[in-house]
Amino acid sequence: MGFKMEGIDDFNKDIHNIVNKAEELEGENEVSFEVLFNDNFIQKYTSFKTLGEMFDKSQYKVESAEDLDKIPEEELDAYVNKNTEFESWAEMMETAIGEYCADKIGLD
Structure with a gap:
């Protein structure tokens, strides 16, 4: 009579996949604002539909990371x-960043 631990095997496989994906994120990674602040993220946490709309409604002209860096932090x-x-x-x-990483390693 055999004993099958399919649930545990699947769990171990899932954990292994998560660890591998997490290791891929180690080090320095470049992620665009459009990916990091995707429409779903913006709609979840703001009243805007897109990051572009969020900045269009502000007093700032933001078309690049450099433009964003010019805005005083307090403002x-x-x-x-x-x-x-x-x-x-x-x-x-x-x-x-946390949501991006969770999505990349399959924790969403």
């Missing part, structure tokens, strides 16, 4: 705090 944080579920731009970025 950007105030805009994010007023128009999103986040208190600051840093918190918004941390959440976006």
Whole structure:
């Protein structure tokens, strides 16, 4: 009489896949704003449909990362705090990165 542990085997395989995908994310990775702040993310945490719309409705012209870097941190944080579920731009970025990584390793 045999004993089949299919559930455990599947679980172990899933864990192995997650570890492999996590290792692929190690080190430095470049991810575009469009991928990081995709429409689903923006719609989930703001009243806007896209990141472009979010910045179009602001007083800032943001067409690149350089444009974003020119905005004083306090002003950007105030805009994010007023128009999103986040208190600051840093918190918004941390959440976006966390969700991106979770999606990439299959934890979504």
